[in-house]
Amino acid sequence: MHSQSGPMGEFDLIERFFKTGSASNASNTTLSLGIGDDCALIKPLPGEEIAITSDMLVAGRHFFADADPEKLGGKALAVNLSDLAAMGAKPLGFTLAIALPEVDTKWLEAFSKGLFAFANQFSCPLIGGDTTAGPLTISITAFGSIPTGKAIRRSGAKIEDEIWVSGTVGDARLTLAALRHEITLSESDLKAIDHRMHQPTPRVGLGMALREVASAALDVSDGLLGDLKHILKQSQLDAEIILEQLPTSATLQKQSKAIQNQFAASGGDDYELCFTAPSSKRDVILNISKELKLPLTCIGRITCMKNSSTQIRIQGTDGKLLSDADTAALLRSFDHFAK
Amino acid sequence: MHSQSGPMGEFDLIERFFKTGSASNASNTTLSLGIGDDCALIKPLPGEEIAITSDMLVAGRHFFADADPEKLGGKALAVNLSDLAAMGAKPLGFTLAIALPEVDTKWLEAFSKGLFAFANQFSCPLIGGDTTAGPLTISITAFGSIPTGKAIRRSGAKIEDEIWVSGTVGDARLTLAALRHEITLSESDLKAIDHRMHQPTPRVGLGMALREVASAALDVSDGLLGDLKHILKQSQLDAEIILEQLPTSATLQKQSKAIQNQFAASGGDDYELCFTAPSSKRDVILNISKELKLPLTCIGRITCMKNSSTQIRIQGTDGKLLSDADTAALLRSFDHFAK
Numbered sequence: 001m002h003s004q005s006g007p008m009g010e011f012d013l014i015e016r017f018f019k020t021g022s023a024s025n026a027s028n029t030t031l032s033l034g035i036g037d038d039c040a041l042i043k044p045l046p047g048e049e050i051a052i053t054s055d056m057l058v059a060g061r062h063f064f065a066d067a068d069p070e071k072l073g074g075k076a077l078a079v080n081l082s083d084l085a086a087m088g089a090k091p092l093g094f095t096l097a098i099a100l101p102e103v104d105t106k107w108l109e110a111f112s113k114g115l116f117a118f119a120n121q122f123s124c125p126l127i128g129g130d131t132t133a134g135p136l137t138i139s140i141t142a143f144g145s146i147p148t149g150k151a152i153r154r155s156g157a158k159i160e161d162e163i164w165v166s167g168t169v170g171d172a173r174l175t176l177a178a179l180r181h182e183i184t185l186s187e188s189d190l191k192a193i194d195h196r197m198h199q200p201t202p203r204v205g206l207g208m209a210l211r212e213v214a215s216a217a218l219d220v221s222d223g224l225l226g227d228l229k230h231i232l233k234q235s236q237l238d239a240e241i242i243l244e245q246l247p248t249s250a251t252l253q254k255q256s257k258a259i260q261n262q263f264a265a266s267g268g269d270d271y272e273l274c275f276t277a278p279s280s281k282r283d284v285i286l287n288i289s290k291e292l293k294l295p296l297t298c299i300g301r302i303t304c305m306k307n308s309s310t311q312i313r314i315q316g317t318d319g320k321l322l323s324d325a326d327t328a329a330l331l332r333s334f335d336h337f338a339k
Numbered sequence: 340m341h342s343q344s345g346p347m348g349e350f351d352l353i354e355r356f357f358k359t360g361s362a363s364n365a366s367n368t369t370l371s372l373g374i375g376d377d378c379a380l381i382k383p384l385p386g387e388e389i390a391i392t393s394d395m396l397v398a399g400r401h402f403f404a405d406a407d408p409e410k411l412g413g414k415a416l417a418v419n420l421s422d423l424a425a426m427g428a429k430p431l432g433f434t435l436a437i438a439l440p441e442v443d444t445k446w447l448e449a450f451s452k453g454l455f456a457f458a459n460q461f462s463c464p465l466i467g468g469d470t471t472a473g474p475l476t477i478s479i480t481a482f483g484s485i486p487t488g489k490a491i492r493r494s495g496a497k498i499e500d501e502i503w504v505s506g507t508v509g510d511a512r513l514t515l516a517a518l519r520h521e522i523t524l525s526e527s528d529l530k531a532i533d534h535r536m537h538q539p540t541p542r543v544g545l546g547m548a549l550r551e552v553a554s555a556a557l558d559v560s561d562g563l564l565g566d567l568k569h570i571l572k573q574s575q576l577d578a579e580i581i582l583e584q585l586p587t588s589a590t591l592q593k594q595s596k597a598i599q600n601q602f603a604a605s606g607g608d609d610y611e612l613c614f615t616a617p618s619s620k621r622d623v624i625l626n627i628s629k630e631l632k633l634p635l636t637c638i639g640r641i642t643c644m645k646n647s648s649t650q651i652r653i654q655g656t657d658g659k660l661l662s663d664a665d666t667a668a669l670l671r672s673f674d675h676f677a678k
Contacts, residue, residue, distance in 0.1 A: 037493050041390055044389075095391060095392075128392065135397070217377075
């Protein structure tokens with residue numbers, strides 16, 4: 001990794017905050033060289049391929065500039081592990097490129113602590129990276145292993161497949177609404193859900209369990225239904241969603257039905273997995289749910305494409321399909337949500 | 340790859356500027372899935388491992404904010420390919436995470452053109468990425484393949500190894516000095532060298548040829564002698580450098596001897612390879628030089644460590660070792676260079 005030396009003391013930074021904290025890898029035959037050379041080296045086990053994902057988080061856009069650095073460190077890795085989970089991959093390691101406005105020792109210690117707590121939890125060591133001065137920007141590329149040909153792609157959904165989502169959706173959006181003072185939440189309610197925004201749990205175990213079960217999958221980062229559209233587009237199919245089935249937390253259920261529906265359908269940052277599977281896999285899926293102690297909810301089904309572009313039809317509480325305008329409102333992405 | 344949707348129209352951006360321009364891979368058995376899913380998938384050929392490198396370039400720090408976007412696109416990939424070259428790896432593909440202050444179609448078209456020109460030249464396709472709004476920041480992670488165990492590491496230098504450098508050094512620094520008006524260059528002189536700063540050539544062919552020839556290698560990004568220290572530190576050895584041997588261009592040779600020495604020894608951004616090899620490999624190295632039509636120059640040798648920390652001793656034009664102060668000045672990094 002090339003570096004821009006200067007007042008940051010790049011090499012000192014890496015040594016001090018990132019090198020020593022690096023987790024050891026459970027299957028270290030795959031990782032032949034870590035930090036300290038021009039490149040890291042990884043070698044998949046025979047019969048495995050490498051899944052790769054990159055995400056960039058920018059201060060003021062993906063997180064508040066004064067966000068708790070420990071939680072931020074965890075979240076920066078979690079969003080990448082969530083992408084690995086969506087393919088069914090097992091985490092192998094990650095690289096970190098970070099621009100920092102200044103060398104703030106306390107901030108770096110906390111960030112590194114949060115980052116490595118996640119790295120250790122998922123046996124996903126830091127294997128290389130780059131540090132530089134600049135507006136606070138975190139770019140992580142994560143690597144996972146998966147048996148050749150077993151990756152769960154977005155393009156594999158089939159007509160009549162059921163559509164599932166893990167956990168609950170909408171709480172990260174509800175937390176943001178409370179922090180933005182769009183909605184008033186009691187302290188205990190906020191406390192019950194704010195980890196969903198600040199410390200999302202990547203569904204790594206679920207993703208691995210869904211290999212050979214799910215026909216298509218992705219992680220919910222921009223909003224459940226908007227993200228589902230990517231599966232539909234790549235599979236060239238439509239979907240029918242039953243609004244009542246969207247799984248929400250007890251805290252979100254205290255809000256108006258309109259808020260519940262909007263946040264569950266289009267709130268971002270949930271990092272749950274949305275996947276499709278033939279109905280013959282229903283029992284297998286319910287067993288996975290039981291074993292992982294993670295709710296998995298069927299929210300609709302895949303249908304054939306009616307027009308030239310993919311569509312989601314939403315069945316409302318009265319059993320009737322929502323109007324185009326109401327449907328569009330629930331498909332609106334995170335950023336465009338209007339109070 | 341998760342995304343932050345919003346006014347940028349991330350998916351449109353990827354489709355329009357990055358997806359279609361993606362190069363095809365010469366050995367596409369290794370690349371099973373490109374852009375458009377949660378992750379990319381790559382599979383090394385049997386007996387090969389994957390080299391990984393990440394670099395982050397920040398506007399105003401690594402390049403001028405008004406830099407030619409076409410050249411910038413090429414350089415952003417080139418600096419990563421240079422890291423692959425330093426390990427002896429063959430480029431396989433790369434991911435791009437980019438923060439953009441605004442959607443500037445002309446800028447994006449030019450950036451993408453420069454990026455893919457390099458990607459195509461080195462058969463290194465874009466396999467995934469992330470786009471977001473934010474201060475202009477480019478983060479590339481590049482992947483290369485290398486036969487297992489054949490990567491050229493920084494730690495392999497041995498006592499009495501010769502130290503070599505490819506091409507010439509100091510021209511990128513001379514270009515910067517001219518642009519900063521520290522030095523006046525004629526238009527023709529500037530034209531003769533400014534590609535060294537704006538469009539560096541990663542020494543990919545050389546890196547691959549040096550497998551089983553070089554004992555250690557790295558690419559020169561921060562300055563030749565400062566970077567050489569990383570080899571020495573990891574190999575726990577010292578070095579003796581003959582100042583007169585540092586290879587410089589005819590343009591740099593028009594400057595004062597002091598400037599020549601300073602820029603060649605400590606100027607950054609050259610992206611040449613510095614490597615060590617036993618003297619028994621001298622003929623092989625000179626043959627590689629001839630075949631690649633790339634000068635390779637022996638600039639000194641590795642010696643045993645005299646103190647607790649690694650040292651570089653520099654032999655001046657009079658055949659005598661430079662004083663500690665003069666040595667320190669030549670080891671100064673790029674950013675700290677004083678006029």
